[in-house]
Amino acid sequence: MLQRFRQWMCPDLGIDLGTANTLVAIQGEGIVIDEPSVVALQKGTRQVLGRGSAVGKLAKQMLGRTPDSITAVRPLKDGVITDFELCEAMLQYFIRKATKQSRGMRPRVVIAVPGGITPVEKRAVFNSAERAGAGRVYLIEESKAASIGAGLPISEPMASMVCDIGGGTSEVAVLSLGEIVAAQSCRVAGDELDEAIMEYMKQHFSLRIGDQTAEQVKMEIGSAYPLERELTTEVRGLDTISGVPRKAIVTSEEIRDALQEPVEAILACVKGVIERCNPELVADLSDNGLVLTGGGALLSGLDKLMNEQLGIPVRIADEPLTTVARGTSICLEHLNHWRSSLDSDVEL
Ligand code: ADP
Numbered sequence: 260m261l262q263r264f265r266q267w268m269c270p271d272l273g274i275d276l277g278t279a280n281t282l283v284a285i286q287g288e289g290i291v292i293d294e295p296s297v298v299a300l301q302k303g304t305r306q307v308l309g310r311g312s313a314v315g316k317l318a319k320q321m322l323g324r325t326p327d328s329i330t331a332v333r334p335l336k337d338g339v340i341t342d343f344e345l346c347e348a349m350l351q352y353f354i355r356k357a358t359k360q361s362r363g364m365r366p367r368v369v370i371a372v373p374g375g376i377t378p379v380e381k382r383a384v385f386n387s388a389e390r391a392g393a394g395r396v397y398l399i400e401e402s403k404a405a406s407i408g409a410g411l412p413i414s415e416p417m418a419s420m421v422c423d424i425g426g427g428t429s430e431v432a433v434l435s436l437g438e439i440v441a442a443q444s445c446r447v448a449g450d451e452l453d454e455a456i457m458e459y460m461k462q463h464f465s466l467r468i469g470d471q472t473a474e475q476v477k478m479e480i481g482s483a484y485p486l487e488r489e490l491t492t493e494v495r496g497l498d499t500i501s502g503v504p505r506k507a508i509v510t511s512e513e514i515r516d517a518l519q520e521p522v523e524a525i526l527a528c529v530k531g532v533i534e535r536c537n538p539e540l541v542a543d544l545s546d547n548g549l550v551l552t553g554g555g556a557l558l559s560g561l562d563k564l565m566n567e568q569l570g571i572p573v574r575i576a577d578e579p580l581t582t583v584a585r586g587t588s589i590c591l592e593h594l595n596h597w598r599s600s601l602d603s604d605v606e607l
Pocket residue numbers: 276277278279280281424425426427428448449450474477478481552553554555556557558559579580
């Protein structure tokens with residue numbers, strides 16, 4: 260009863276602090292915030308624009324299109340916080356927006372962080388969340404949250420495998436009995452795919468394109484495996500020789516070629532983790548397979564390619580962009596069960 264009252268007064272929050280997107284889930288309500296992890300600043304200052312409100316969607320629109328007086332920054336890169344102060348400002352904005360100040364109470368918060376994060380970085384996330392208005396803070400490894408969100412039976416004495424492909428990192432993990440038994444974080448993910456497209460356009464079309472254009476091309480016609488019907492799209496950029504704007508038509512075959520190297524790097528990371536598992540776990544994997552989560556899971560044909568190359572079943576989680584956030588929320592619902600395996604601010 261008391262718990263229900265507390266929950267009503269001050270709902271607990273699950274946060275997926277991603278390099279590309281930050282999602283906030285309120286227990287019992289679902290995902291209430293899903294915005295890019297971007298902050299816009301007055302150039303030369305640490306002042307967030309719009310009295311601290313130029314965060315998320317609004318700030319992303321400014322990326323790459325800002326007048327000289329404004330810069331738009333991503334406070335996380337390669338899965339780690341590169342700008343603590345801005346990360347805190349961003350968390351604060353999202354936590355306040357999600358709780359509408361929580362009637363003055365401080366919510367309990369579970370935050371998903373990359374597996375490779377150092378103790379110093381953990382401390383920084385704790386401090387940011389606390390200063391942003393959180394009460395008790397717990398950290399959960401992203402891949403564990405992804406597995407919980409994807410509904411994998413990770414508490415069973417049986418191997419489950421997940422590969423979460425975000426903007427900055429791909430997190431691969433094998434879990435059993437609620438714990439990670441083998442894992443690797445690789446710094447090749449969505450951003451690298453975009454960069455590979457930019458590089459390809461420069462090399463093969465003498466066209467310089469922006470990263471948002473590259474991302475669009477990736478989502479529209481990018482693939483990791485031959486398509487039943489190959490596609491084309493028009494790309495606009497700057498001619499690297501004449502320096503004037505120009506259009507080009509690219510095919511999905513060309514973009515697949517551009518993406519081959521980073522896609523293979525992600526595949527190698529998955530193979531590396533499987534190789535480190537003992538034979539019993541590997542036997543489980545050939546039944547249970549691999550689940551793909553994160554926005555990168557949506558790259559067309561990636562599941563097919565992985566299935567062919569790894570020889571195990573591969574499936575894409577439902578709504579892969581929200582799997583981690585939903586995992587943090589499920590973790591909050593069963594906090595008594597998970598608490599002992601999470602890092603909490605009281606221990607560090
Ligand atoms: P993070 O956890 O790092 O915030 P997300 O899981 O939100 O990352 O995924 C963002 C990444 O997913 C971006 O690099 C984005 O380009 C990519 N992405 C989103 N949708 C698609 C799609 N349909 N095809 C390929 N990549 C996609």
